[in-house]
Amino acid sequence: MATPTPKRFRVVALVSGGKDGTLAAMTLAARAECEVVALANVRPYDDDAHELDSHCFQTVAHECVDALAACAGVDVFRRRMRGGSVTITRTYARSDVRDEVEDLRTLLRAVKRAKPETNAVCSGAILSDYQRLRVESVCADLGLTSLAPLWRVEQREILRRCAEEKVDARLVKTAAMGLDPRKHLGMSVVEATGDLIRAEDMYGSHCAGEGGEFETLVVDCPLFKRGRLELTETRTVTTSEDPFAPTAHLVVDKYDVVLKETPDGEVIPPGRVIWVNDDDCLDVEEEEKEQMQMDFIERDEHSEGQVVFESASCLVRYVTIERGSVANVSCSARPMDGRDATHETCAEAIFQCMGELVRNMPVSTTFKKIAMTHVYLDDMSQFAKVNAVYSKYMPSIEPSARACVATCLSSGSKVQIDCVFVNAHVGPRNSLHVQSISSWAPACIGPYGQSISVDGLAYVAGQIGMEPTTLDLVPGIVPQLERAMRSAVAVADITGAPLGARSLAVTLYTNAKYEDEYAAAGASAHPANVMFESFSREVDSSDRVFSWRPLVTQLVVTDLPKGAIGEIEPILLVDEGPVSHSSIIEDEDDVDVLRKESRAGASSILPDLSDVASSSVYRPRCFMRCTIVGYRDVAVTSVLDHVRERLHEAFLTPERLISCRLYHRAEDEDIARAVDDAVRTLVSGIDCSKPRCIIVPVVACGVDRDFGASFVLEAYAQCP
DSSP states (O other), X not given: OOOOOOOSEEEEEEOOXXXXXXXXXXXXXXXXXXXXXXXXXXXXXXXXXXXXXXXXXXXXXXXXXXXXXXXXXXXXXXXXXXXXXXXXSSSOOOOSSOBHHHHHHHHHHHHHHHOTTOOEEEOOOSSOHHHHHHXXXXXXXXXXXXXXXXXXXXXXXXXXXXXXXXXXXEEEEEOSTTOOHHHHTTOBHHHHHHHHHHHHHHHOOOTTSTTSSEEEEEEEOTTOOSEEEEEEEEEEEEEEOOSSSOEEEXXXXXXXEEEOOOTTOOOOOOOOEEEOOXXXXXXXXXXXXXXXXXXXXXXXXXXXXXXEEEOSSEEEEEEEEEETTEEEEEEEEEEOTTOOXXXXXXXXXXXXXXXXXXXXXXXXXXXXXEEEEEEEESOGGGHHHHHHHHHHXXXXXXXXXXXXXXXXXXXXXXXXXXXXXXXXXXXOOEEEOOOSBOSSSOOOOSSOBSEEEETTEEEEOOBOOEETTTTEEOSSHHHHHHHHHHHHHHHHXXXXXXXXXXXXEEXXXXXXXXXXXXXXXXXXXXXXXXXXXXHHHHHHHSOOOOSSOOEEEEEEESBOGGGOSEXXXXXXXXXXXXXXXXXXXXXXXXXXXXXXXXXXXXXXXXXTTOSEEEEEEEETTTEEEEEEEEOSSOOHHHHHXXXXXXXXXXXXOXXXXXXXXXXXXXXXXXXXXXXXXXXXHHHHTTOTTOOOOEEEEESEEEETTOOXXXXXXXXXXXXX
């Protein structure tokens, strides 16, 4: 006898009676690792209220939800809404205001208390960030995993699934051009599919109703193992006589549950309808998280212009580069001589140090202004402990994107954390933070998001080859890396900057601990080559308007999250990309032109061509990003020549440098220090704070297909 698959998720499914929540619950119920243990519903407070102005919940046909317990044989938890749509911003944070989301919180808390095995919540969110973010917020507070199996599924695919999986969903509300209440109310979605698609084609509506065009009530589906609904008495309520888009809904006055015959004669008992009231579930605050004891930190000036922070057991060194509204901050921590410091202690010390730096910056900022974070560890097995500390300090709403790798940190450091702060920006700061597990792309469960778009750039979190529905790594070198690339494509598409068409630069990480497997598979299957070829295909197949190709940095590191084979981290151009709003534009065309220049090796640099080479992308007088790669005994003056030339051709000066990141082979630390000193010398006459490079030791590094360089210097300059 086969061993049953252990249930990873015991799920409470949020339902309104409509097709989306039902189809989502069906999708999870069909998975071996999931079990739907309960249904949950928020309904209007008054029985006679049917169509509420709720931004989050469907309320039409709420009078039928009790019947789901009898149809599905599963307990249904219900709560009458005390609140309304009060906080209507895109994101949601709990407050004293009585919002309908707090009714959802109370409801789910009651489910968790009644069924302690519950560890996940299923929602039917497809395109609504508003709904998804609210469910995720409540789940995060209650320690539940948010599952959204239909997230970003194409709407015509939703209609196809309804037909294929025999979901009998009836239209109970219509409110769009192309839909006639007299014809369509009571009709099944499958019958109405042709009309729905025609309305979408003619009027730009959503054929699956994601724009509120219609709402549904499921009367039968595979989830209803015990019975089906039969609507015996209904009436139509018209709320708008608009001649182009009349609005009306059905009220179900009577219905019957028609029992089904089970194939093996199994008797399925009906579920219970459990009402959740304030008296039954006191809305108490969650216990505060225990705060780790933090050592007092003293500040001491270092002879080279760094600042050293000392705690009882840690030494923290930091590098800051501040230019206008942008700041790059890097902090690394190691145990003090003769002391024993854990990775948690080092991470705590880093965040204390960074907190003091933030408070003392000339431009007011907070951790909420971080756009991109890099976390480097000396030992990936300590990730969970460091991540727990990270979660205490980083904002949970609209957090930064993040990439995390293990590498050979220098000077005994255990943790290094680098952050890009964008403090003042033109236009919106857009966050993509999907914590719900879906088939779209891997969820980011915690205080880091898939991407942040700000000031013309989108910073995308490092993507590894996880299967989105399980968050397990895909087996095999090529399949895993192709999955990582598909996830990067999916995230980029949502930012509005497609990966192939809008990439400015990409960093490709390879895990060094599988080198024997790479050698056995052959050069063409080496992760560096697989990722480069996969990325190149994305660029070649896109409608890219630029004649130049993105900058590609290759890094080999000691380990990656979950032991992944590779990781992909793109930076994308959003709209026009970075544009200066203060400098004088002499040529009107300069604003619209992005140019790429290369010197001594173009885009495929080999050691026998030059000891140093560079490529840059720039908009004159606005911004410049360059990659400088060095080999063997490189002359430091040559590196400076490249930096100066790249700045000069973009009509920028060294004072505009806002980021200098230096990757180097661990054994070439002396070369890296010399390059670092040279860059510091370049700007020392302009800014007495002496900005330095952010230094990251790696196993190997290079550009494009190559990873045989001694160092790679990435420099970014921008006008305010």
